[in-house]
Amino acid sequence: MSRSEALVDIDWVAQHGSDAGVVLVEVDEDTTAYDGGHIEGAVKLDWKADLQDPVRRDFVDREQFSALLSERGISDDDTVVLYGGNNNWFAAYAYWYFKLYGHRDVRLMDGGRKKWELEARPLSTEKVTRPVTTYTAAEPDNTIRAFRDEVVGAIGSKSLVDVRSPDEFAGRLLAPAHLPQEQSQRGGHIPTAVNVPWSKAANDDGTFKSDDELRTLYGDAGVDFDGDIIAYCRIGERSSHTWFVLQELLGQPNVKNYDGSWTEYGSLIGVPIAVGDEPGQA
Incomplete structure (x- = not known):
């Protein structure tokens, strides 16, 4: 593509x-x-x-x-x-x-x-x-969809891209600031995920940035273009935007959207969670 x-x-x-x-x-x-x-x-x-x-x-x-x-x-x-x-x-x-x-x-x-x-x-x-x-x-075609068990297994082994705001990523908010702070039971992010807010892929007029700008954006954040990539947000809509950028615009063949996203992961029993601005350890 x-x-x-x-x-x-x-x-x-x-x-x-x-x-x-x-x-x-x-x-x-x-x-x-x-x-x-x-x-x-x-x-x-x-x-x-x-x-x-x-x-x-x-x-x-x-x-x-x-x-x-x-x-x-x-x-x-x-x-x-x-x-x-x-x-x-x-x-x-x-x-x-x-x-x-x-x-x-x-x-x-x-x-x-x-x-x-x-x-x-x-x-x-x-x-x-x-x-x-x-x-x-x-x-x-579930090759473009990530499920819970794959996501848990991806910690430390695949590129996890959290496309939410920095405050959501760090656990200071559970949802965008203008929305009710509900749904997930815990705040934070999946350990080893990098935070690249979806909006960084767009220009001020809503159009997508150039391919070179986009590749630099994700590469500088630590996304491994040679490995598998899973994007997630809160309910899957913002991460669909990032999935589109990575797979459809940049032509990455190995990208999945985790539509369960933080609403699912943040309510699971016993899974690892990282809080703060750093990716955290596997």
């Missing part, structure tokens, strides 16, 4: 967003922004209501994902362009879902909603409906 295959810019979206076979999708946890105005023709995905299982702590399964995309009018062979707020946090998470379920052509709009609005591009409040399709998701 390369930048040209994984990203489109806002000019491309303005020119091709209404082309046959192209589907624009806005993805957010809070969809009030979409309701107030979205890119013309973009369908809405609510990360929590549409993409999370209503009972288990997991995302929707293959059958649920197929039914969702069929209902939203997305076909297996469509070029799906995802965008959203927060510099594409939840759009990147959805991108990871699409990849996990085998969609062949999915892209992120570089800069997301922020870049579109900074350039005062037009927004529409018109309700978007598309003809129902018959979407068939593939079996999940």
